Amino acid sequence: MNNTRPHFAPLLRSNFAHLEYASRILEQAVEALGRLPGIGRKTALRLALHLVRSKPEYNHQLVEALVKLTDEIKRCRVCHNLSDTDVCAICTQPKRDTHLLCVVEDIRDVLAIEATGQFNGRYHVLGGLISPMDGIGPAELEIDSLLARLEPEAIRELIFALGATVEGDSTAFYLFRKLPPGIEIRVTAISRGIGVGDPLEFADELSLGRSIVHRIPYENTLQR
Amino acid sequence: MSELWLSRLELTGFRSHERAEFEFVSKFNGLVGDNGLGKTNVLEAIHYLSMGKPYFGGNDRQSVREGGDFFLIKALFSRLGRDEDLELAYAPAERKQMKRNGKPLDRLADHLGVFPAVVIAPRDQELVDGPAEERRRFADQVISQSDRTYLNALTRYQQLLKQRNALLRSAQGRDPGEQLAFFDFGLAQAAEELIPLRARFCDELRPWLEAFIDRIGGGEQASMVYQPDVEGSITEVLERNRAQDVRMGYTRRGLHKDEFEWSLDGRVLRHFGSQGQQKSFLLALKLAQYALLRSKLELTPLLLLDDLFDKLDARRAGRLIELLRTEEYGQVFVTDTHPDRISALFEGMGEEARIHRLTPTPA
Numbered sequence: 001m002n003n004t005r006p007h008f009a010p011l012l013r014s015n016f017a018h019l020e021y022a023s024r025i026l027e028q029a030v031e032a033l034g035r036l037p038g039i040g041r042k043t044a045l046r047l048a049l050h051l052v053r054s055k056p057e058y059n060h061q062l063v064e065a066l067v068k069l070t071d072e073i074k075r076c077r078v079c080h081n082l083s084d085t086d087v088c089a090i091c092t093q094p095k096r097d098t099h100l101l102c103v104v105e106d107i108r109d110v111l112a113i114e115a116t117g118q119f120n121g122r123y124h125v126l127g128g129l130i131s132p133m134d135g136i137g138p139a140e141l142e143i144d145s146l147l148a149r150l151e152p153e154a155i156r157e158l159i160f161a162l163g164a165t166v167e168g169d170s171t172a173f174y175l176f177r178k179l180p181p182g183i184e185i186r187v188t189a190i191s192r193g194i195g196v197g198d199p200l201e202f203a204d205e206l207s208l209g210r211s212i213v214h215r216i217p218y219e220n221t222l223q224r
Numbered sequence: 225m226s227e228l229w230l231s232r233l234e235l236t237g238f239r240s241h242e243r244a245e246f247e248f249v250s251k252f253n254g255l256v257g258d259n260g261l262g263k264t265n266v267l268e269a270i271h272y273l274s275m276g277k278p279y280f281g282g283n284d285r286q287s288v289r290e291g292g293d294f295f296l297i298k299a300l301f302s303r304l305g306r307d308e309d310l311e312l313a314y315a316p317a318e319r320k321q322m323k324r325n326g327k328p329l330d331r332l333a334d335h336l337g338v339f340p341a342v343v344i345a346p347r348d349q350e351l352v353d354g355p356a357e358e359r360r361r362f363a364d365q366v367i368s369q370s371d372r373t374y375l376n377a378l379t380r381y382q383q384l385l386k387q388r389n390a391l392l393r394s395a396q397g398r399d400p401g402e403q404l405a406f407f408d409f410g411l412a413q414a415a416e417e418l419i420p421l422r423a424r425f426c427d428e429l430r431p432w433l434e435a436f437i438d439r440i441g442g443g444e445q446a447s448m449v450y451q452p453d454v455e456g457s458i459t460e461v462l463e464r465n466r467a468q469d470v471r472m473g474y475t476r477r478g479l480h481k482d483e484f485e486w487s488l489d490g491r492v493l494r495h496f497g498s499q500g501q502q503k504s505f506l507l508a509l510k511l512a513q514y515a516l517l518r519s520k521l522e523l524t525p526l527l528l529l530d531d532l533f534d535k536l537d538a539r540r541a542g543r544l545i546e547l548l549r550t551e552e553y554g555q556v557f558v559t560d561t562h563p564d565r566i567s568a569l570f571e572g573m574g575e576e577a578r579i580h581r582l583t584p585t586p587a
């Protein structure tokens with residue numbers, strides 16, 4: 001117990017508060033990097049200094065990637081997943097079961113579910129979850145476009161693969177009640193092998209795969 | 225030997241302590257020193273290790289020493305015969321982080337009940353004088369430490385309530401329609417789980433409370449009654465109040481308005497108790513909390529007695545210490561400004577007791 005310096009070394013950071021960078025250019029870079037989520041000033045400075053020392057080719061590649069990401073990335077016209085083309089690679093894949101539709105919050109969930117290899121249908125990316133605290137209501141999400149897909153695509157099963165959080169639950173509940181009356185569709189939810197309160201992205205591959213295979217009728221999730 | 229005891233504590237940048245180290249004994253530890261030397265802050269650090277948050281007031285940020293950037297609490301303790309360590313680090317820009325045996329804890333909730341502590345302090349008076357929220361928080365904390373189901377349902381209820389209120393606020397007087405349905409459904413569901421557990425808590429605590437008030441004196445019959453804000457169906461009440469909730473912009477009825485009514489000899493303590501009666505009741509209540517946690521967790525919690533003589537005169541303090549010497553109680557911490565009073569209290573205990581003097585830091 002002799003070492004009392006905590007791992008995140010706040011002692012160091014305190015010194016930066018008083019440090020002048022002596023370079024406006026460096027300062028601007030630190031500021032821009034520091035706007036990224038989870039990047040504090042100290043980390044931003046470390047990254048900036050790393051970039052200064054990097055090979056110019058590498059930095060130019062980084063700049064090019066950022067520009068493309070900004071100007072060229074699209075949303076798939078069908079599922080609203082991020083895509084390079086109008087319709088994404090998943091939606092155009094021929095071997096997919098087009099009658100099976102999995103509703104997710106964002107692209108990270110698509111990646112997570114694809115990684116399990118247990119799902120062969122298509123997706124619909126909502127672009128968030130209902131959360132009044134964050135100013136997100138149904139109008140801010142791809143909900144109308146989801147409802148509009150059901151009949152033309154002859155969807156037979158709708159799977160809610162949303163996190164086991166209040167926001168995930170409220171979104172599923174809202175969607176369920178918005179389904180056109182009389183529509184013949186099986187509505188299921190991934191089983192809650194994933195912990196209560198966990199967002200989907202934290203679930204490990206194996207348990208996520210299992211919870212997709214063993215999905216349950218949505219109504220059953222409303223009972224405790 | 226106590227089943228749970230803190231053997232070593234190191235504070236860095238915590239409240240008034242720039243740097244402090246303590247080696248404790250497994251039974252009685254007296255913390256002595258003038259006001260302002262940080263006796264209570266030592267208890268606060270121990271409470272942090274137990275609950276991950278302060279007891280005596282303020283927040284994490286305010287627990288950072290003036291002019292500092294972070295605080296660090298490190299502890300070695302013995303739990304059911306095993307040596308363990310705990311570490312809690314906080315810096316305003318980072319997340320509060322706790323490690324048990326070097327392993328970071330993902331969720332503070334997983335730690336509740338691992339290192340239980342019960343505080344008895346002058347500020348307990350808030351439990352009598354303060355709003356119902358204080359009594360609810362007391363009940364919630366005690367139940368949560370021993371019942372994970374309760375903690376999960378409570379967390380969910382609180383999140384649902386926040387979201388429902390945000391929705392009502394953002395609707396600015398218009399009915400948010402379909403969107404309310406889920407929150408009403410969810411609140412009712414969580415309340416259905418929580419209300420019986422709150423009632424059960426009262427039923428379980430009451431016999432202990434009665435026994436302790438009997439032992440301590442100050443009244444004949446102590447009681448605690450749970451008064452849920454909504455007796456019947458929450459769904460119905462939410463529906464009935466919908467228009468008003470919409471107009472006011474928040475949820476007016478529900479579990480978050482429950483009351484725990486405490487009384488002594490048939491009279492509500494808040495309105496009728498004398499100072500002396502209230503203090504006796506609070507002491508009995510805290511000892512009852514201790515007994516209940518001990519029986520649920522099968523572990524003797526730490527007992528943190530801040531300014532003991534606020535509640536008791538020397539004779540009764542002596543009797544309490546005699547009680548705490550028994551097997552049923554574990555490690556005890558007592559703070560006082562008078563070294564003589566504590567020395568007298570610990571007389572004849574030998575190795576069982578140690579007095580730690582807090583001295584001003586040399587300039």
Ligand SMILES: [Zn+2]
Pocket residue numbers: 076077078079080081087088089090091092
């Ligand atoms: Zn697509």
